[in-house]
Amino acid sequence: xxxxxxxxxxxxxxxxxxxxxxxxxxxxxxxxxxxxxxxxxxxxxxxxxxxxxxxxxxxxxxxxxxxxxxxxxxxxxxxxxxxxxxxxxxxxxxxxxxxxxxxxxxxxxxxxxxxxxxxxxxxxxxxxxxxxxxxxxxxxxxxxxxxxxxxxxxxxxxxxxxxxxxxxxxxxxxxxxxxxxxxxxxxxxxxxxxxxxxxxxxxxxxxxxxxxxxxxxxxxxxxxxxxxxxxxxxxxxxxxxxxxxxxxxxxxxxxxxxxxxxxxxxxxxxxxxxxxxxxxxxxxxxxxxxxxxxxxxxxxxxxxxxxxxxxxxxxxxxxxxxxxxxxxxxxxxxxxxxxxxxxxxxxxxxxxxxxxxxxxxxxxxxxxxxxxxxxxxxxxxxxxxxxxxxxxxxxxxxxxxxxxxxxxxxxxxxxxxxxxxxxxxxxxxxxxxxxxxxxxxxxxxxxxxxxxxxxxxxxxxxxxxxxxxxxxxxxxxxxxxxxxxxxxxxxxxxxxxxxxxxxx
Numbered sequence: 230x231x232x233x234x235x236x237x238x239x240x241x242x243x244x245x246x247x248x249x250x251x252x253x254x255x256x257x258x259x260x261x262x263x264x265x266x267x268x269x270x271x272x273x274x275x276x277x278x279x280x281x282x283x284x285x286x287x288x289x290x291x292x293x294x295x296x297x298x299x300x301x302x303x304x305x306x307x308x309x310x311x312x313x314x315x316x317x318x319x320x321x322x323x324x325x326x327x328x329x330x331x332x333x334x335x336x337x338x339x340x341x342x343x344x345x346x347x348x349x350x351x352x353x354x355x356x357x358x359x360x361x362x363x364x365x366x367x368x369x370x371x372x373x374x375x376x377x378x379x380x381x382x383x384x385x386x387x388x389x390x391x392x393x394x395x396x397x398x399x400x401x402x403x404x405x406x407x408x409x410x411x412x413x414x415x416x417x418x419x420x421x422x423x424x425x426x427x428x429x430x431x432x433x434x435x436x437x438x439x440x441x442x443x444x445x446x447x448x449x450x451x452x453x454x455x456x457x458x459x460x461x462x463x464x465x466x467x468x469x470x471x472x473x474x475x476x477x478x479x480x481x482x483x484x485x486x487x488x489x490x491x492x493x494x495x496x497x498x499x500x501x502x503x504x505x506x507x508x509x510x511x512x513x514x515x516x517x518x519x520x521x522x523x524x525x526x527x528x529x530x531x532x533x534x535x536x537x538x539x540x541x542x543x544x545x546x547x548x549x550x551x552x553x554x555x556x557x558x559x560x561x562x563x564x565x566x567x568x569x570x571x572x573x574x575x576x577x578x579x580x581x582x583x584x585x586x587x588x589x590x591x592x593x594x595x596x597x598x599x600x601x602x603x604x605x606x607x608x609x610x611x612x613x614x615x616x617x618x619x620x621x622x623x624x625x626x627x628x629x630x631x632x633x634x635x636x637x638x639x640x641x642x643x644x645x646x647x648x649x650x651x652x653x654x655x656x657x658x659x660x661x662x663x664x665x666x667x668x669x670x671x672x673x674x675x676x677x678x679x680x681x682x683x684x685x686x687x688x689x690x691x692x693x694x695x696x697x698x699x700x701x702x703x704x705x706x707x708x709x710x711x712x713x714x715x716x717x718x719x720x721x722x723x724x725x726x727x728x729x730x731x732x733x
Contacts, residue, residue: 238335238360239295242337242364256355263345265352267283269283269346269353272359274303278733281336289353293340296335297336316329339358347456356490358370368697375482381648388530389529389646391525391643392527396522397473398473398513398521400508401505402425402506419728421731429442432468433466443466443473446500447464450473453496489639509635510589511593520634521635523642524631525643526618537625555663558606560621561620562617568656568659569650570653572650573653577614577632577675579691582679582708585637586634604674607663612667613631613667614667652691679712
């Protein structure tokens with residue numbers, strides 16, 4: 230008498246496809262052949278940070294099939310790691326069903342994300358997503374939100390291609406073993422930030438001498454990124470003291486988002502082992518620094534052919550472009566691209582808290598700072614919120630959104646672009662003329678604080694529907710905790726030093 234095969238948790242969740250099973254077998258064989266001792270099973274939280282557990286490799290097959298339990302309160306933390314919701318009170322079942330009593334959610338690894346970590350001996354890495362024990366997906370998972378947005382694009386025969394330009398700061402640790410943040414006498418919540426010195430003095434953009442001073446740290450960044458298979462294009466000296474920039478080739482949106490969370494975490498770990506401190510905090514807590522941005526280059530492409538749908542490349546397209554003035558979006562972008570651009574502008578206030586996600590990041594929106602201040606677009610204009618790059622005949626034509634900070638959750642950042650851009654396409658919205666004065670005081674301003682920005686998110690019906698009303702309320706509550714604690718802090722610089730500099 231034959232017995233039916235046991236139903237696994239992956240079966241229960243409906244993801245145990247033949248393709249996934251083949252990928253799982255590939256990862257298991259590679260892990261064994263590589264002599265891996267353990268595997269980090271990680272998940273990206275709402276703030277864009279990675280959390281997880283480390284399993285011995287012999288149990289990896291079980292993790293793929295049955296999942297790994299994780300305390301659900303990890304989804305309810307603000308940036309200080311305080312649980313925002315009261316999970317031991319009866320009202321939680323109405324606010325967040327499935328989170329009562331700090332119960333478990335289950336993480337299932339995505340085998341397509343497998344990496345071998347170059348800085349940690351005999352260690353593998355897998356990105357996971359959360360599910361309720363019932364097999365239902367957890368709708369507050371930000372990676373799933375991006376996947377849903379990508380499915381909306383795919384229904385129209387489109388994909389999204391993203392290129393990353395990420396500014397961040399690297400410092401030399403003054404005491405890499407026994408600094409203030411490792412002193413038990415100074416432990417607190419959050420603890421003190423590390424003491425650092427700069428790797429280059431700054432204020433000499435792209436200077437070769439400064440690059441040579443920073444080269445030991447940048448060599449670690451380069452080697453780590455390349456060993457992980459990330460599509461690194463260049464590393465550059467930015468204007469600010471100890472500030473650098475990493476530029477990546479364009480990939481599909483989900484790959485770009487996965488690469489971003491891995492890059493940030495990997496760089497911080499690899500540099501820390503060598504005595505450096507990397508931070509993706511927008512504005513480190515020092516005088517005379519320069520803010521860091523995350524500039525997201527984006528275009529839509531035709532799924533069957535891979536053709537850039539924002540570019541005017543055919544003879545008729547180029548002729549049509551010439552019929553429009555240089556300040557008309559249709560002079561540079563296809564009609565679809567122009568509508569997408571208009572959608573980004575129409576939902577700029579609503580999307581701001583998904584692109585700039587910390588209290589600290591809003592200090593970047595200043596005039597004449599190579600950062601946006603108002604809701605404007607320009608042709609190759611780095612002061613505008615949206616910079617259109619390329620032109621008729623250029624197959625690489627794209628839109629660069631300069632709204633983001635490097636600490637942003639990449640899944641939410643990219644999902645917000647898709648949802649806003651699709652609304653522009655669906656409604657055939659028209660963008661105003663390009664600006665030549667991106668800091669014009671008459672232009673509509675971006676939100677000035679995180680609290681103001683999450684208010685605009687709640688008022689944006691398109692983004693709320695696309696993200697899910699429950700997610701928007703959840704996100705507002707998590708981020709309001711951060712804003713409120715900042716408002717109450719007596720020393721706001723020290724608040725940011727502890728909340729962001731030592732942790733992001």
